[in-house]
Amino acid sequence: MTPAPVPKAMSLREALRVAEGPVTLLGYDPASKPMSPGSKVKALAELATTGEVLASQQEMLYANGVSGDPRRVLLVLQGTDTSGKDGVVRHVVGQVGPAGVSIKSFKRPTAEEAAHHFLWRIGRALPAAGIIGVFNRSHYEDVLVPRVHGSIDADTWAERIADINAFEQQLADSGTVLIKCFLHISYSEQRKRLLARLDDPSKHWKFNPADIDERAYWSDYQSAYAAAIAATSTKSAPWHIVPSDTKWYRNWAVSQLLRDALLGLDLSYPPADFDIEAARVRLQPPF
């Protein structure tokens, strides 16, 4: 009798999951490729295959949602400018049927949003049952930007962290599978990508000179990310650090994480709640 094989996918999840305790991003190489399929060609092929699994699993999740199953998935994408959040949305999430996903990009809060608790706008953007929600940036912006720019004190920061943990625990308890990914790129890779945007007129609209100003705070942001990740990586809502200097690896890795989360739900199609044979008879010609 042979032992059950360890699923490769489980191992990737383990490999990228943040260990408990303090986090220093310097310990994570943005150019590394843990458990990589070995080459870009192979990764793209696996991405396509995984895409079909994502689409069919999401359909099954939705079918269960229609029958009252409260479960849903929420992919939280964080990372500095050019880290590839939009790329993941397009190349990974884009493989699922568009009716099965809900994408929310969080920008600077509007006046109405800013007048509420910082989780107010987050709650309004949560995916419905059966849907894969994607947050392109998220509530984590509220413990990153203000910390870097010194606009909140340590107590307020700690309070927000506690609020986030309580909120995410509620989500998990009510059927949301959370997948939090930090897309980790290096300082020099960001330079390369910003310069590439400058070289391509079709990308100038994405470029904001203020992004160069923010780059001056690079190490502060790295520390702020590390602190937030360490303080909010819980059993119900763990963080994954996805090395993202290599785009094909990043897309492949996030697609695997998403697939594993869906397979982990052990879904099947709900049985018919009506008389199949009677329906068939009623549909005989001429009816």
Place this chain on the structure above:
Amino acid sequence: MTPAPVPKAMSLREALRVAEGPVTLLGYDPASKPMSPGSKVKALAELATTGEVLASQQEMLYANGVSGDPRRVLLVLQGTDTSGKDGVVRHVVGQVGPAGVSIKSFKRPTAEEAAHHFLWRIGRALPAAGIIGVFNRSHYEDVLVPRVHGSIDADTWAERIADINAFEQQLADSGTVLIKCFLHISYSEQRKRLLARLDDPSKHWKFNPADIDERAYWSDYQSAYAAAIAATSTKSAPWHIVPSDTKWYRNWAVSQLLRDALLGLDLSYPPADFDIEAARVRLQPPF
């Protein structure tokens, strides 16, 4: 000097557009394939090519939206059960990046929705600037179902039609390109598709025995569609009748209509609103 070629795409739009005056759906063959590329294989190849155009055109639309351009696209899908609305969303709209589209499926109104004017929930679901919105069912349900089941009188129906025309004119005036498609299938094709759902356990969740009850009203629905289409096919918001007994033709045709609408906007990327060279200098190492 040769005359400019008539774009093939323009002609499909013309071919499927409803002529002014009374409409009888019996005059439109659901199995026909106007301007078809000739075979399923060719149609699928053209669908894939068109998908790339849709994705790049939408990105350009979005880039302009960021710079203040109010334009957006709204694809309205109507049709009886199994006519392929979900299929169009998946196979046509699914080719655009998921962040660039907004899909709204209208179900039976909630208590809150029913307590408002019937266009209230429609207004709340409109796409933002730069986005391709898709309505899977729409405000047209409110002039179809009640008419078939006799729950509104002729005056109320006429009032709703006038409301719809005024509403759609406002949308067009404020930058929304409307593409209204009626996915036209035959009575026998619907039978075939309903039976196919019964034969496939992974599709039982989509099956509702009440759909068979509604089938008894088939010709009333056809008349109600014809009346609504005739009364709301305007220059700003014309209806297209898409023969939909053949799935590959249906998907191909809607993708062409969507592509033509986007190309008709004559988009280009907005110019940079910052000093490109200064940005490049600021990004030199070590910065």
